Amino acid sequence: MTSHGHFHWNELMTPDPERAKQFYQKTIGWTFEGMPMEDGAT
Numbered sequence: 001m002t003s004h005g006h007f008h009w010n011e012l013m014t015p016d017p018e019r020a021k022q023f024y025q026k027t028i029g030w031t032f033e034g035m036p037m038e039d040g041a042t
Helices: 017-028
Strands: none
Touching: none
């Protein structure tokens, strides 16, 4: 469980993940780390 005030995002479903990452990086300074999935996707 995350502490009060810390943001936790379980998953983001989007047709354009690169554009979504650019948006969140520019607007709130997030960074991203890929997570390998069982089907070979990241």
